[in-house]
Amino acid sequence: MYRLALTAAILGSASLSAEATAALPDPVRAMIDAAIASGNKQDVAAVVKLAKATNPDDVPEIDALMADYNASLARTAAAALREKQEAGFFENWTGQGELGGFRSTGNTRNLGLSGGVKLVKDAVKWRLNFQARADYERNRGRTTREQLNATIEPNYKFSEKLYAYGLAQFERDRFQGFSARYTLSGGLGYELVKTDAMRLAVKAGPAVRVTEFPAGDSKSSLAGLVGVDFDWQIADNIKLSQDAGGTYASDAQGFTSGTAVIDSDNTSITATTALTAKLIGGLSTRLSYTVEHETNPPVGRRKTDTLSRATLVYDF
Template identity: 50%
Template structure:
């Protein structure tokens, strides 16, 4: 009678009590998954869920449902955070959301010569949704035996508009003073198109090009105004995560390169900077850089090429 009843129930589509309900996931397993979720480590949660599937194959449906709900909640939180960050950027004031670094270096010598020199620079960057603003101020000053032997000032502002992930439009205004190269002031205005050739986690390479207009005021009082073409290159390469300095501090080594070429009918100018940086503490970095400045047609009494090697400390903020 018992077997006949079971067969009849099965034929009628009536589930037996044993098959009617799958056993729930054990409380200990559920507690283990909940604990992993509370850590906020998505990879850890995935590993625990995978282990639970292996240990409790009969509860795979319930485990999959927990995992699906978790992923949906994480996606919702990420979207909310991204929207909040975007709102902060869109509503930021003119003097907000700037980051950058300041650097300073110098030397003093006495004996056969009485010499003092200082090098300072400030770089600022502000990144928005589509716009990016870059500002650079730099200066070198050297005085030997009471005579100024080097006086150089640079001020550059460059806004960029990101057209897509790699293509951007730029504008550039620049002021220079370099009495050693024979000019007391040089102004450049340019605009054009740029492209990110490499955009990876440890290497970035971008180029830009466009027409330019340059006005030069020479030390002897002469002035020239010319149309020109501008070609620029920005390069950053993080070689390794860390190195060890003599004081056993963990450091990050990074090389950076920047080149700016301006061509006109009378004079071609090239400025190229390559540097190596090693962080000392969280915000303090040591930098060794090498600068080449070239003018194809310098004023009388000036040479075409200047090179400067600098060692300086950088504070990031």
């Protein structure tokens, strides 16, 4: 009888000990919950690693929390995929509007107004990008800059990183020596780096370009298009973008487009560096610097123009 009582006491004590060690301390649980609520996977992984190291007896409970977290992520991803698959053409568009001022150097040297719009439709196997920009300035009663640019670019995704692109672009800039310029291109793109904080993509393909001059004549040429697009989320509210040698509209947000259309007669290169800082809600401020270079511009025109822009951006 004594032995039975002793055995029962030992088993009861072991049960209480197991319950004590299985109970994750409230501060540790709160720390994990806060990391999960932040939505940052890197923070969650770091906090969980620390929690396991400092609470080795509670690893099974921490693993259970992580299993629930991963299951929730999987359900969210599945729901997002379903939404993309079932969405109509006019659904799930995102965009930006941008308005501000600029200072130009080169063929003109003045202050002016700058505005633009960007729209992105991202589906499961394809993506459609559209962006347009206008820069306008007057000096002493006459127009000294009137630059228009509109680009539409459909992408077909072969995989997470490889895609095919098509591109149609219209440009107008009489002060660079042409009244209209049309570019058609198609080729392949590849995302070399794609993380939550950083993205680096390249693309290339043949192009056809038709240029109309103010005098009424025009020129057609075969060319090649090359593009590099880099985006870096430096901090939660600050992003750096750099585009050179390509026209690319990213999932990542921003009017950052560069163009390198190469032919034997005249190569056009555009590179834009932009720093974007969030203010409140969907409103951000952006500082950008653009270099536009023509290797063989019309007679009397300078080869290089620059634009320094300060704008407000609204996400919708």
